[in-house]
Amino acid sequence: MRSPNQTWWLLAFLAGAAFLSRLVAIQDPDIPWHLLHARFVLEQRSTTYADFVSFTVPGRIYHNQPWLGELILLGFYQLSGSAGLVLYTSLAAVGGVLATHRLASLTSHRAPWLTLLVTALVAGATNWRLEPRPMALFPILLAVAMYIAARFADPWGSASGTLIPNHPAGTRPNDRRTATRWAAAAILLFIAWAQIHGSYVLFPAILGIAVVGKAPSLGTQRTAWRLLLPALFGVYCLFQSEHVALVSRVALGDATNHIAEMRPLQLSQLIPTYLNSVLCLDALLIVAVVRSIRARRVRASDLAYAVLGFALALTAHRFRAAWAVLLVPWASRAYASELFAARHALPEPAWLRRLAATLAIATIPVIVVGMIDRNPERTFSVDFNRDIYPADTTDLLKAHRVEGNLFNVYDDGGYLSFSLYPKVRIAIDGRTPTVFDDELYFLIRSTPNSEAAFDGFAETYKPDMALIPSSAPMCARLAKRPDWRPVYFDHLRTLFFRTPFRADLHTISTINACDPLTSIEDTCRSPAQESVLRLGAELNRLLQLAPDAPAIHIARARFERMCAHDAQRARAFADAALDSGTRRASAYFEAALARAAAQDLEAALEAADLAVYLGGGPHAAHLHALLLKDTGDLFRARDELLALEKSAKDDMPTSARVDLAEILLKTGDPTLARLQAQRAYWISRDTRAKMLLTELGVAPSTPSQPL
Known part of the structure; x- marks a missing residue:
């Protein structure tokens, strides 16, 4: 006999996995400005206000469409800070699983294993x-919609088994009363959805699909009456003011015509190459078809969805x-054979039970691990990701009571305004195009890469400060200009002040603020002792300016290791950077170097391992292999360098290739050692490679003299 309870334990595991999957550090750029504008709604007692x-x-009227969702978000934030935001998202994930399960259960007509299979996918x-954004509730709202x-399209169900209510034979609720109740529920959900950053158009589309797809005849009075509600919704949307229409286009549920939001899905992306969300979507499509x-x-409605x-x-x-x-009804639809089995209490096929259990269990690691694998720096946490947000810069500006206008890139605006308003005003945040139009968006987008665009922006808007990505061409150009001066840097950005704004804050002059670690290395290799002394003094001033900033501690660790040759102090500074909670691969890479210099190879290997995991690239993998070699594990070091050579190919660092050749020679493979040494010599005429080839009794050749 059928027993819906037998799948509950797997459903509980799915809900638990969904909860755990959202316990990750917060890094979405829009979250902070949502919180800020929820406060504005409370202060202004209105959803329409002048935005400063x-x-x-300045002063542009902002119509805050997702105000209800923002207030919910702010409530969780007031409850427990960033942990409250993470809790909100985790609960939304659990609610989405349960709402999907309920929708699939009603559509499949008490087929628990099929329901579980669809829910898992x-x-x-x-x-x-x-x-943790207002639209995090969309899986719940979409399933409820x-x-x-x-139910609005057919309040009593049908012989096809779709959403059949449990009414005794021969009895039905009153026609008009039941239809009115579902119409009222539809209107209430539409209003709530629209104010939670939902769509003005998607829900009416769902309603229209359900009515048209369900109706046995469009000429009947009952069907015509039910078509009236989605038609009224459509008319309402057509006559919305411009700001609402634009909001609906960029909110979840509408094809957007806003260029800044256009990140289209290519058909090739639907062919998964590893376990991820697309694999689950493909499997769901396969089940439905x-x-x-x-x-x-x-059913026509299933295809329309x-x-x-x-x-x-x-x-x-x-x-x-x-x-x-939207695929749930099609994938879980109860057809004639399933309805017959349900009426006669027949069990679902054994293969379906096994498949559903297997896929449900397999989905759990996809849910939990998938998010972390996409971004290892994020890790499990209930805090803001300080490596992604400009948190250190905002701490600096607040600590030194800086006030003024700050140029920023698009993704930084929300956090900067949330942390610094009203003392500091920003250039842009995520409210495009409702506040910031496309013209301004593209001007700011091009500014970090174009001196002409930056000068045009500066001439028009006259910012006092500029927070520029360190890797952007404009960073290096501003550092050389007399009208701007660098005062601070973190892992990703450099802060410039317009001369002579806040002259009391020191100008970075010895260090290249756009590439500080490389400039420290270059200075340490210089024979000029005076430059080294100036470098140390400047790092001391930066530490006084921002005593808790991990980027400054990492820079000081490199200085102590390469200039002062004090391994213990280098390790202390590197460990201080890690204690700040940073998950930057560069921080762990520097910590591994400092610990190795302090002769703590085990701790160095641990840091290097994390640097590799966090995406440190070929240099981190090379360092990890060298530390393995130093601990005597030559074969693991060889295997890791061979894997690096296979993945990096010609981009493999020359020093790593020479180290691979030396390890291959020590592990008894002189032929492959000769090949790697020859390649290293071809690429860069490396001295070590030449010496190794001489040791092997081979004259260094050139590409015109093949081996």
Whole structure:
């Protein structure tokens, strides 16, 4: 006999995995400005107010469409800070799993294993997208919307098994009263959804699909009456003011025409190369198609939902999650054979039970590990990711009571305004195009890469400060100009002040503020002792300016290791950087070097291992292999360098290739050692490679003299 309870333990595991998957450090750029504007709504007692957060569009009227979602978000933040935001997202993930399970259960008509299978695949496809933003509730709202739409279209269910209520035979609720209740529920959900950063158009589309796809005849009075509500919704959307129409286009559920939001999903991306959310989405599509082919039936509404989700996903890749939820009715639809089995209490096929259990269990690591594998720096945490946000810069500006107008790139604006308003006003945040139009967006986007664009922006808006990505061409150019001066740097950005703004804060002159670690190395290799002394003095001033900043501690660790040759002090500074909570690969790389210099190879190997895991690249992998060699594990060192050579190919550092040749020689493979040494000599005429070739009795050759 069928027993829905037998899948509960797997459903509980899925919900638990969804909860755990969201216990990650917060790094979405839009979260801070959502919190800030929730406070504005409370202060102004209105959702429409003049916005003075930026200096580029001061006083522009902002119509805060997602105010309800922002207030919910602020409530969780007030509850427990960043941990409250993480809790909000985790609960949203659990709610999405349970809402999807309920929708699939009603559509499949008490087929627990099929319901579990569909729920697991949807959970795997949606959880990667959830962030502590108002739209984190979309899996719940979307599932509820589809349920309400189905009940509104047919309040009593049908012989096809879709959402059949448990009414005794021969009894039905009152026609008009039941339809009115579901119409009221639809209107209430529409209003709430629109104010939680949802769509003004997606829910009416779902409602229309349910009515048209369900109606046996469009000419009946009952069907015509039910078509009236989605038609009214559509008219309402057509006559919205411009700001609401634009909000609906960039909110979840609509094909966006805003260029800044266009990140389309390519068809090739639907072919997964590893376990990720796309694999779950593909599996969900396969389940839906195979079940329809076997039953030789497909409902028009199910196909319409699938086409709607496909169109959304092709418009912007983040809508893949919405597509997964929209596929639930098609994937879990109860066809004639399933309805017969349900009426006669027949068990589901054994192969389906095994497949559902296997995929549900397999989805759990996809949900939990998938987010971390996408970004190892993020890790499990309930804090803001200080490595992503400009947290150290905001701490510096607050500590020294800096006030003025700050140029910033798009992703930094939310955190800067949340942390520094009203003392510091920003150039832009994530509210495009509702506040910042495309013209301003593209001007700011091009500014870090174009001196002409930067000068044009500076002439028009006259910022006092500029926070520029360190890798951007404009950073190096500003560092050489007399009208701007660098005063601070972190792992990703450099802070400039316009001359003579806040002249009391020291100008960085000895260190290249756009590439500090390389400039420290170059100075330490210089024979000029005076430059080394100036470098040390400047680092001391930066430590006094920002005593807790990990980037400054890392810079000082490199100075102590390479200039002062004090391994213990270098290790102390590197460990202080790690104690700040940073997850930057460069920090662990420097810590590994400092610990190795202090002769603590075990601790150095641990730091190097984390540097590799966090994406430190070939140099981190090379260091890890060298530390393995120093601990006597030549064969592991050889295997790691061979793996590096296979992945990096010609981009492998020459020193790593020579080290590989030396290790190959020591492990008894002189032929391969000769080949690697020859390649190193070809690429850079490396002296060590030449000496090794001479030791092997081979005259160093050139590419025109093949081996």
